[in-house]
Amino acid sequence: MLNILSILFGIVSLVIVIPATIPMLGWANWFALPLIVVGILIGQMSSSNGGRNFCIVVLLIATIRLSLGGGFI
Structure with missing residues (x-):
């Protein structure tokens, strides 16, 4: 059950992270x-x-994107 909950948190986060790759x-x-x-x-x-x-994996994607944008852009 905890694994499914963790996956759901990951999916919600991924939905936020994917559009955040746009400049x-x-x-x-x-x-x-x-x-x-x-x-x-x-x-x-x-x-x-x-x-x-x-x-x-989602954390790595978000961290790389933040480092490329200088933490904000």
């Missing part, structure tokens, strides 16, 4: 980062690793 929308990643961290923590408590790994 001038990078600030939206800051809204997704807390959701991603919660998804990782919930996935860590699960017996399966799928949800946690999915959230980590």
Whole structure:
């Protein structure tokens, strides 16, 4: 159950992160980062690793996008 909840947090975060890859929308990643961290923590408590790994991938995408935009753009 926790794995499914972690995947849901990852999907909601991914829906926020994908449009944030467009220039001038990078600030939206800051809204997704807390959701991603919660998804990782919930996935860590699960017996399966799928949800946690999915959230980590989404976190990497958001972090790379933020670093390319200087943290804001």
